[in-house]
Structures are given as C-alpha cells and as structure tokens.
Amino acid sequence: MGGYDNTNYKYDATDYDGNTIYITKAANIAFEKGMLLVIAAGNKGKTGVYAPADSPNVLSIGAVDASGSYVDFSSVGSAIQPTQKPDVVAQGLKSYVIDRNDVIIGTLEGTSLSTPIIAGGITCLWQALPNKTNAEIMQLVRESASQYNSPDYFLGYGIPDLQLALNRTLSVKDIEGYEVLKVYPNPTTGSVYFKFPYNEHEVFVTIYNVFGKQVLSAEVTNVNNQIDLSSLSKGVYISKIESKNISKTIKLVKK
Structure with missing residues (x-):
C-alpha cells in the first residue's frame, strides 16, 4: 500500500x-x-x-x-x-x-x-x-x-x-420549545411574523445575506411580533434567532 x-x-x-x-x-x-x-x-x-x-x-x-x-x-x-x-x-x-x-x-x-x-x-x-x-x-x-x-x-x-x-x-419547524416557534410566511413578499411557544416572550433576530453580512436586526416580542423585510432585495437570507432558551438559525426567502 x-x-x-x-x-x-x-x-x-x-x-x-x-x-x-x-x-x-x-x-x-x-x-x-x-x-x-x-x-x-x-x-x-x-x-x-x-x-x-x-x-x-x-x-x-x-x-x-x-x-x-x-x-x-x-x-x-x-x-x-x-x-x-x-x-x-x-x-x-x-x-x-x-x-x-x-x-x-x-x-x-x-x-x-x-x-x-x-x-x-x-x-x-x-x-x-x-x-x-x-x-x-x-x-x-x-x-x-x-x-x-x-x-x-x-x-x-x-x-x-x-x-x-x-x-x-434550516426548517421553520426546527425551533423547539413546549410548542414550536413559528416564522411565517416563508417565503414572504414583505413582513414575517413570529408565533411564540408558551415559555417565550421575546427573541432577538439578526438577518444576514448569503455573504454573511448583517442586513437587519430587531427585537421581536409576542406583542410586536413582526419584522418588515420590504427594504430587502429578493433572495435568500439567514436568520439567527436567540433568547435565553433558543439559539437557532433558519432560512428566510424574500420574494
């Protein structure tokens, strides 16, 4: 050999x-x-x-x-x-x-x-x-x-x-709690909305383009539960979602 x-x-x-x-x-x-x-x-x-x-x-x-x-x-x-x-x-x-x-x-x-x-x-x-x-x-x-x-x-x-x-x-159902944290609609033409599991009240969301550059960040709560993506160009983005109990990454598609 x-x-x-x-x-x-x-x-x-x-x-x-x-x-x-x-x-x-x-x-x-x-x-x-x-x-x-x-x-x-x-x-x-x-x-x-x-x-x-x-x-x-x-x-x-x-x-x-x-x-x-x-x-x-x-x-x-x-x-x-x-x-x-x-x-x-x-x-x-x-x-x-x-x-x-x-x-x-x-x-x-x-x-x-x-x-x-x-x-x-x-x-x-x-x-x-x-x-x-x-x-x-x-x-x-x-x-x-x-x-x-x-x-x-x-x-x-x-x-x-x-x-x-x-x-x-990077599935929208990949974020686990007592129930699933849902991000919808995905793909989207404008805003995305967040539905929280029972034990979450707020998350911090950072969005990156495919080159790894941060293009948007926001704090999302179960009251103010949306992010407006209308300023972003069409394409695929990576969204990092973090809280005390969650640290996950999902793919977002802007139409």
Whole structure:
C-alpha cells in the first residue's frame, strides 16, 4: 500500500483500519479537537483508500466523472475500514482548474480535485450552520448524498446535495420549545411574523445575506411580533434567532 524508504512507515493493507497509521491517528486527534477534515480517498482504484482517508473521523472523498459515474482510478473502500469509505464523491475527472499564473483554464483528474470541490461547499454549509459540530456537519453531508440508503465501496453514500442538507436543517419547524416557534410566511413578499411557544416572550433576530453580512436586526416580542423585510432585495437570507432558551438559525426567502 505505501512506498516508504523507512520500513517503520510501511504498511500492509490491513493497517488501513482507521486507527493504526500515524497520520490517521493524527486525523482522529484533530477531529476530537473540533476540526472537520475533508480528505482525498486516493487514486489507487481497487488497491484501496489512502491514509488518513481510512479514519472514521474524516470525510473521505472519491471521484466521479461529469455524468456521476465512478472513475476507475478513484480508491475504493473495503471491510477493513470501520466505517463506509469513501464517504461521498464529486467530479474528479476533467475537473476545471486554472494554472498557477491565473491565465490558462484546463482540466485535471484525481481525488485531489474532487476533494476541494467538496471542501469548499462544506465550508459554506458550516458557515450557514455555525452552531453545528464537525460530526453533525459530516452526517448532514452524508445524509444528503444520492445513494445514502444504499452505499457501496465505489461511490460511498454518493454525490452530496449541500442545498438539501441546508434546507433540511434550516426548517421553520426546527425551533423547539413546549410548542414550536413559528416564522411565517416563508417565503414572504414583505413582513414575517413570529408565533411564540408558551415559555417565550421575546427573541432577538439578526438577518444576514448569503455573504454573511448583517442586513437587519430587531427585537421581536409576542406583542410586536413582526419584522418588515420590504427594504430587502429578493433572495435568500439567514436568520439567527436567540433568547435565553433558543439559539437557532433558519432560512428566510424574500420574494
């Protein structure tokens, strides 16, 4: 599996078990510290995944072509790994890149191309869901993927849909109390209204655009229970709702 001059760092296939190889151990420690590692599965095909992609605590990324089909260089998982590998996949064949001089656009192949595609998307997802842990974000990504219910060693859970992951989380019914705090109508053409659970009387609402810039903030009470969004442009916004008992984020759509 590994070509190393120092035999102390030469591993057999059975060592890719998610806990034996030094770099895999380091990845596990990083996960425990709260980091989210997005790692290329490798380009060894049926020979198997690289380390630290074998770790159960990283998102290992395989490669597909533009049609979503497996490409034969993408490393496949096996029963040696304690969890499903690869986790998910993205385009790694004829992925578009720009040269180091920012002049020529071309294509390259490899899981080192599919991995940054996923990493960039996950960065945006975690920015939209700042209260989620690394483990929660990873699971959201897996659950959004195209073959989550029938994973295999070639595509893992499949091609993730990060918009789906976001939509499932930023639900208007995701704010729990004795009853649900409701925000309506959503989408809206003007104002949104808040219906409070029995144990809430006021919340502070901060609204951000998709670039993370704060565009509006207001205190909402069960008496003055609306926010006028008519000054905002059409589009998607992120609303953070906070009180002593609540700290949640939902998506708002302004028509």
